[in-house]
Amino acid sequence: xxxxxxxxxxxxxxxxxxxxxxxxxxxRCMGRGYSSLSQKPGAAGVRFPGAxxxxxxxxxxxxxxxxxTAIPTYRAMSPEGDLIDPEFTPASDELALEMYxxxxxxxxxxxxxxxxxxxxxxxxxxxxxxxxxTCVGSASALEKDDxxxxxxxxxxxxxQRGFTWEDFMSQLFANRKDPGKGRNMPVHYGSRExxxxxxxxxxxxxxxxxxxxAYALKMxxxxxxxxxxxxxxxxxxEGAASEGDFHAALNIAATRSCPVIFICRNNGYAxxxxxxEQYRGxxxxxxxxxxxxxxxxxxxxxxxxxxxxxxxxRSLALTDGGRPVLLEAMSYxxxxxxxxxxxxxxRARVEVEDWKRRDNPIVRLRKYLEKxxxxxxxxxxxxxxxVRKEVLRAFAxxxxxxxxxxxxxxxxxxxxxxxxLRGQMEELRGVMERYPEEYDVGEFEGxxxxxxx
Amino acid sequence: xxxxxxxxxxxxxxxxxxSMPLTHNVRRSTRFLPRYYSxxxxxxxxxxxxxxxxxxxxxxxTSSALSNHELPPDIRxxxxxxxxxxxxxxxxxSLALQRDENALLFGEDVAFGGVFRCSMGLAEQFxxxxxxxxxxxxxxxxxxxxxxAAEGMKAIAEIQFADYVYPxxxxxxxxxxxxxxxxxxxxxxxxxxxxxxxxxxxGHGALYHxxxxxxxxxxxxxxxxxxxxxxxxxxxxxxxAIQSPDPCIFMEPKALYRAAVEQVPLEHYTLPLSVxxxxxPGKDLTLVSYGHPxxxxxxxxxxxxxxxGVSIELIDLRTVYPWDKETVLQSVRKTGRCVIxxxxxxxxxxxxxxxxxxxxxxxxxxxxxAPVKRxxxxxxxxxxxxxxxxxxxxxxxxxAIKNSIEY
Numbered sequence: 001x002x003x004x005x006x007x008x009x010x011x012x013x014x015x016x017x018x019x020x021x022x023x024x025x026x027x028r029c030m031g032r033g034y035s036s037l038s039q040k041p042g043a044a045g046v047r048f049p050g051a052x053x054x055x056x057x058x059x060x061x062x063x064x065x066x067x068x069t070a071i072p073t074y075r076a077m078s079p080e081g082d083l084i085d086p087e088f089t090p091a092s093d094e095l096a097l098e099m100y101x102x103x104x105x106x107x108x109x110x111x112x113x114x115x116x117x118x119x120x121x122x123x124x125x126x127x128x129x130x131x132x133x134t135c136v137g138s139a140s141a142l143e144k145d146d147x148x149x150x151x152x153x154x155x156x157x158x159x160q161r162g163f164t165w166e167d168f169m170s171q172l173f174a175n176r177k178d179p180g181k182g183r184n185m186p187v188h189y190g191s192r193e194x195x196x197x198x199x200x201x202x203x204x205x206x207x208x209x210x211x212x213x214a215y216a217l218k219m220x221x222x223x224x225x226x227x228x229x230x231x232x233x234x235x236x237x238e239g240a241a242s243e244g245d246f247h248a249a250l251n252i253a254a255t256r257s258c259p260v261i262f263i264c265r266n267n268g269y270a271x272x273x274x275x276x277e278q279y280r281g282x283x284x285x286x287x288x289x290x291x292x293x294x295x296x297x298x299x300x301x302x303x304x305x306x307x308x309x310x311x312x313x314r315s316l317a318l319t320d321g322g323r324p325v326l327l328e329a330m331s332y333x334x335x336x337x338x339x340x341x342x343x344x345x346x347r348a349r350v351e352v353e354d355w356k357r358r359d360n361p362i363v364r365l366r367k368y369l370e371k372x373x374x375x376x377x378x379x380x381x382x383x384x385x386x387v388r389k390e391v392l393r394a395f396a397x398x399x400x401x402x403x404x405x406x407x408x409x410x411x412x413x414x415x416x417x418x419x420x421l422r423g424q425m426e427e428l429r430g431v432m433e434r435y436p437e438e439y440d441v442g443e444f445e446g447x448x449x450x451x452x453x
Numbered sequence: 454x455x456x457x458x459x460x461x462x463x464x465x466x467x468x469x470x471x472s473m474p475l476t477h478n479v480r481r482s483t484r485f486l487p488r489y490y491s492x493x494x495x496x497x498x499x500x501x502x503x504x505x506x507x508x509x510x511x512x513x514x515t516s517s518a519l520s521n522h523e524l525p526p527d528i529r530x531x532x533x534x535x536x537x538x539x540x541x542x543x544x545x546x547s548l549a550l551q552r553d554e555n556a557l558l559f560g561e562d563v564a565f566g567g568v569f570r571c572s573m574g575l576a577e578q579f580x581x582x583x584x585x586x587x588x589x590x591x592x593x594x595x596x597x598x599x600x601x602a603a604e605g606m607k608a609i610a611e612i613q614f615a616d617y618v619y620p621x622x623x624x625x626x627x628x629x630x631x632x633x634x635x636x637x638x639x640x641x642x643x644x645x646x647x648x649x650x651x652x653x654x655x656g657h658g659a660l661y662h663x664x665x666x667x668x669x670x671x672x673x674x675x676x677x678x679x680x681x682x683x684x685x686x687x688x689x690x691x692x693x694a695i696q697s698p699d700p701c702i703f704m705e706p707k708a709l710y711r712a713a714v715e716q717v718p719l720e721h722y723t724l725p726l727s728v729x730x731x732x733x734p735g736k737d738l739t740l741v742s743y744g745h746p747x748x749x750x751x752x753x754x755x756x757x758x759x760x761x762g763v764s765i766e767l768i769d770l771r772t773v774y775p776w777d778k779e780t781v782l783q784s785v786r787k788t789g790r791c792v793i794x795x796x797x798x799x800x801x802x803x804x805x806x807x808x809x810x811x812x813x814x815x816x817x818x819x820x821x822x823a824p825v826k827r828x829x830x831x832x833x834x835x836x837x838x839x840x841x842x843x844x845x846x847x848x849x850x851x852x853a854i855k856n857s858i859e860y
Contacts, residue, residue, distance in 0.1 A: 111546035138732045181637035191638040197603060200635060202627045207598025209603065209628070215557075216604035217580065223554055232600075244620070246594025254596075255588055296597070412634045415642055418775040420649060 006253050029295025035333035071285045071297045073330055076304040079359050081367025088308055092142070099140055099303060100369060101383065102159045103132035103362045107153070108387045109414045110335065113172060117186075119337040121279050121399065122172050124186045128153045130301075130334035134160065134265050135235075137306030138327070141314060147198040149206035149234040153188055153265065157235065161194045163391055169398030176445050177401060181408040203236070204243035207262065210234030211253040211324070214260035218322045231317045232260040232411065235309075238328075239270025241284045250291040250324065259322035261313045262293075263301065267333035272346040288326035300331030301361045304368075329350045354365055403443050461693075479546035498804040499756055499847040503748045508750050510732065511683055511715040517718040518685060523724055533716035538709045541717045542649075542683035545691040545860030546609065548721045550579045554609055555645075556695070558584045560594055568613060569651055571712050595621035595648065599629050600644030606696055615652035615704060616664040629700045630675030642696035649691075651707035652680070653745050653796055654706035654835065654844045658707075663835040665744070665797035670702050671774035671806065677726055678774045680704040680744040684696045684717045689724030690771060697726060706745040730786070738857055741781055741807055743770040744843055746794045753850035764859055771805050778810050782817045789822035789858045794845050799829035823860035826853045 048054065069275040075173035090096065109266065110127035117125040128135065135156025142148070142161075150157060158168070166177065171189050180198060186413040190198025197206070197213075214232040214358045221227050240246065241264055253260050264284045281287065288295030293318050294388060300414055308331055332355040336343040344350070369375035410417060410425045417425075429451035434437045441447040464669050494499050505511060512518035515533045536544060550556045558572060558579075564586045566573035576584040587594050591612055612618045618625070625648070630791035633642035653661045670678045677699050681687035684757070687705065732747070742750045747769055754765040766784050770776055786792045791811055793804035795809035803825035811825050828845045835843060 053537065141781060149600075171493060178636040180635060183637060184635050184794040188635070190639055192636075192641060198636045198639060198643070200478045200628060200631070202623060205596060205624060207629050208593050208624070209600035211593075212597035212600025212602075213604040214600070214610065215597065216606045219557070220554070220604075223581065241468075244590075244597055245592055245624075248590040248596060251588045252588065252597050256585070322594065323672075412642075414677075415633065416777070420778070422776055 012390045059144055064326075065281060065286075068282070068286075070282045071295070072300045074296060074305050075302050076308055077177045077302050077368060078365075079301075081209045081364055081365055081369075081371055083368075084303070085305075085308075088304060089095070089116060090304055090368075091307070093369070093372060095140065096365065097368060097374060099136050099160070099307075100362070100365050100375070102136045102156065102389075103303070103365065104383060105387050105391075106132050106155045106159050107362060108384065109168065111309075112388070112391050114335070114339060118397065123437050124339055125172070126152055126187045126338045127335035128155050128206075129331075130332050130355065130360055131265055131267060132156045133365070134263070134300040134306055134329040134331055137303035137361075138233065138235075138261075138263055138310040138329070141307050141310035142313075143228070143230065145195060145212075145228060145230050146314075147217065147232045148194075149201065149210040149213070149232065150196065150199055151206065151236045151240060151265075152199050152201070153237065154235050155187070157195070158189055158196065160192070161191075161196065163191065163194065165394035167191070168400070170401070173398040173401065174403065175278075175398055175401035176404040178399075178404070181412070182404045183408070190446075195320070198220040203240040204245040204249075207234055207236055207240070207245050207249035208245075209249075209253060210260050211258045214253065214258035214317075214322065215256050218257075218259055222321075229318045230259070231314050232258075233263060234260060235263045236248070237263060237270060238264060238268075238275060238284055239264040239273065241279055241287075242270075242278055244382060250288070250293060250326065253324035254292045256326055257320070257322050260324045261317055261325065262288075262326045263309065264326070264328045265331060266328055267300075267331045269337070269343075269347070271341060272343070283328055283330075285326065285328040293324050293326050293333050295326040295328070297330060298329045300329035301359050301364055303361050303365050304443070314328040331361075381402065390422065401447045405445045406441065406448070407450045407453070408448075459832070467776045478495075481680075484596070490583075492590075499753070501752075503641070503752060505712050505714065505748070508748055508749055509752055511713060512685060513715060515716045518718060519806055521685070523669050523730075524722055528602065528720055528722045532634075532719050532734075534719055535714060537711050537714045538681075538684045538686050538687055538705065539570050539711065541688040542691060542705060543573055543575070544717065544719075545688040545695075546572060546575060547578065547694045549607070549609065549692060550575060550583060551675045553694045555603060555605060556607040556609060556717075557612070559587050559588055559598075560649075561613045562586060563611055565850040567611065569705075569707060571649075571710075572707075573791050574599060574613075591620040594623055595624040595629070598646055598648065599624060599643060602633070602643045602700070603641060605645065607639040607645045607647070609647045609695060611651065612650040614662055614664075614707075615650040615666050618648075618650055618666060621648075621649045625670070625676065625702070627698075630673045632675075632700070634675060642698055643700045646700040647691075647694045647697075647703055648701070649705060650702055651710070652704040653706040653708055654848050655708045656802050656840065657837060658792060658835065658840075659837040660834050663840070664837045665704070665795070666701075667704055668797060668802045668805075669778075671803060675700065676774070677701045677772060678704070679726065679772050680706065681771065682706075682744055682747040682768060682769050683713050684715050686724060686769075686771065688717055689722050691724065692721060693726050695724040696723065701726075702743070727772045727775050729776055729780040730769045730771055730779065731766060732769050733767040734738060735764040736789065737763040737765060737788055738792065739766045739768060739781065739784040740767075740792050740794065740850075740854070741770060741804075742771055742794040742804070744796065746796055746850075749850055750794050750849055751844060752847045752856060756847065757850050757854040761855065761858055763854075765854065770803070770807075776806075781807060782811065782814050785811050785817050786820045788798070789820050790860075791821075791856055792850065792853045793826045794850055795830075795846055797830055798832045799827050800832045802827070803840045804827050804829055821859045826857055828853045 031143045076088040087203045114418035139157040170177035172186045187201040210232045284295040298309045432448045519529045563572040563575045598608040601608040652665045808825040
């Protein structure tokens with residue numbers, strides 16, 4: 001039997017003793033305990049394995065954030081709707097119109113559903129006013145096979161990828177047509193068909209998952225070069241970027257060279273917390289390079305900037321077999337955080353109004369389209385009336401629809417229902433049958449009988 | 454009894470030994486340092502070291518290994534090889550990686566073979582794209598594994614010690630366990646996810662190299678929690694976990710990595726999940742355990758059967774959640790008495806669920822002849838110098854059996 005080497009974290013510091021040195025790019029020197037780094041004659045000093053390109057200096061000086069200028073914000077189009085990047089080629093007017101319509105659709109749905117929640121007709125809602133451009137613009141630059149992980153304020157991504165009114169409404173009303181089987185809170189959308197993983201409430205958990213999913217896509221393409229190259233796009237807010245999962249995700253994506261685009265929606269607030277209380281560095285973008293990741297900051301109210309940056313990010317992410325890219329989209333959260341939040345408790349109404357008026361992604365693209373003669377007041381009016389009607393019709397249909405079978409409470413916990421769960425389902429049915437006056441099951445498909453089988 | 458075997462076994466129960474520079478040929482150290490804290494009292498009759506070379510818990514011969522009726526016929530007609538627990542895990546991982554090109558193995562330090570050698574040779578055999586080191590971040594490892602599994606890979610993730618799984622607790626509880634449920638008719642499950650972690654006491658692991666957090670995971674719908682007792686079991690159950698359509702937490706009793714050696718079938722085979730095994734039939738008392746304490750239970754029941762003239766049924770849960778309630782209840786209906794043994798602390802441990810289920814079952818309740826007794830770790834943290842008074846030993850299990858029989 002072999003003697004066992006030290007096991008464990010207690011001894012992790014022993015790595016510094018030289019027993020564990022490994023050259024960069026582990027795997028190439030598999031099974032070798034010693035680093036191949038050696039001191040070259042005339043070198044500027046010992047090459048520490050932890051930072052091989054660092055030169056020595058005899059000046060004692062700390063790096064300070066103020067030494068660096070803030071990462072600039074890329075714009076392709078001015079707030080007046082004029083193209084200002086000479087290198088930038090906009091999409092066809094047809095696609096521009098489609099993107100415009102999708103932004104308007106999301107904004108109208110937001111207003112209607114927000115009010116519906118206020119009337120008690122659904123339990124919860126989260127609007128995304130001010131961020132339609134980030135979502136629609138980035139989604140327009142993805143291929144339909146690209147996998148998406150989102151946080152919860154990305155209705156524009158779902159809209160651009162092909163989510164229908166019925167898809168939105170079934171989920172919001174948790175009725176029998178909701179693929180989530182009525183288990184999730186409203187706005188926790190998901191779609192296998194559209195390659196978007198179902199949204200979960202815990203913040204930032206999806207970010208390392210996106211890294212792992214990207215690694216899977218990369219491996220699958222290695223195994224089968226006939227699969228078209230795919231990337232993962234992962235959305236999150238600047239508040240979520242404070243979670244440990246953000247750190248874990250960017251670091252592992254970099255070390256494993258994963259084709260993933262991290263898209264941060266920096267809208268200035270995490271519920272009531274302003275960015276000044278969220279971080280003290282230069283936003284989220286400044287962190288990217290620290291992980292060794294290509295990074296860009298864009299104007300989130302400029303749908304062309306978002307689209308162009310995402311297109312470029314996608315091709316970068318597929319370079320050399322894959323690598324991560326970080327994109328920070330700057331915007332302002334015009335709406336309340338959710339229906340459970342009154343944002344005027346922590347920010348001035350005038351500030352919000354100012355942002356609404358001064359700059360928002362929908363108005364900016366509208367100006368662009370009008371200048372090209374592709375849009376006018378008449379079309380605008382028509383569109384808004386049509387969309388409102390569509391939403392209200394889908395709303396009414398979804399509200400009337402029955403809820404799913406009670407059985408789905410117990411299904412999908414495991415791939416197959418366990419004996420324990422069957423027993424519990426029986427137990428619940430027994431109580432409901434013995435005390436029918438205590439339970440209101442009318443709205444559920446099949447009523448109590450749904451708990452059979 | 455300090456035979457040379459005994460000494461080696463004592464040594465081999467340790468998971469850490471002296472550090473050596475890593476070379477291609479790791480030679481066996483001939484240095485021997487006596488470990489006084491592992492010796493037993495000179496007068497002890499019960500608390501003597503477990504003799505792994507003779508315990509009936511392990512299959513010491515090819516014929517006993519292949520007589521296992523749970524093995525498929527072609528395996529029972531096949532060959533075996535002597536393996537300890539880490540070797541059988543290594544064998545299972547190797548077979549899983551061979552069988553499915555979508556299988557990936559990763560975690561901290563797995564590329565060079567792992568700190569417990571479970572992944573020895575696998576990076577060389579399957580390449581650094583499929584067997585690789587991750588940065589030192591448990592939440593990252595599990596988040597990454599979930600994402601890979603969600604996109605169709607078989608992600609076999611290693612957490613270096615169960616004690617360090619907590620940074621990934623959110624990913625396991627809120628994400629992995631709920632993935633299939635929240636995805637509903639989209640139908641995307643996380644069957645491709647298997648999380649391995651060494652667990653349990655090891656003689657000198659103290660607070661952060663000894664924990665058995667299985668009961669925390671048994672409180673989570675959606676996860677399967679498995680702990681094998683031996684190399685044969687470890688291989689078959691791990692291969693089942695990897696194939697399972699549900700995310701699995703696979704806990705490896707680290708004290709057994711080297712100590713438990715038996716004849717293990719060479720081919721690919723699986724053993725059923727969520728099925729307990731009656732390791733030894735009996736009629737007067739049911740002894741329920743899983744993992745490392747199975748050996749303690751075996752020694753205690755031998756002593757109790759000899760001294761008290763009773764017949765004891767020993768059951769290995771194997772999967773602690775969702776667990777095989779029916780096998781345990783049927784046994785207790787027959788014997789009327791039950792003692793449950795586990796290493797992790799008693800309060801809200803697996804024993805609590807087993808005991809409550811026995812008491813709560815109408816038929817079984819009527820058959821009970823004595824209170825259900827739990828023998829487990831105290832409600833304390835694992836203290837370095839006091840470990841042997843915390844981990845259930847043969848004397849405590851014997852005493853619980855005796856109390857139950859004499860009640």
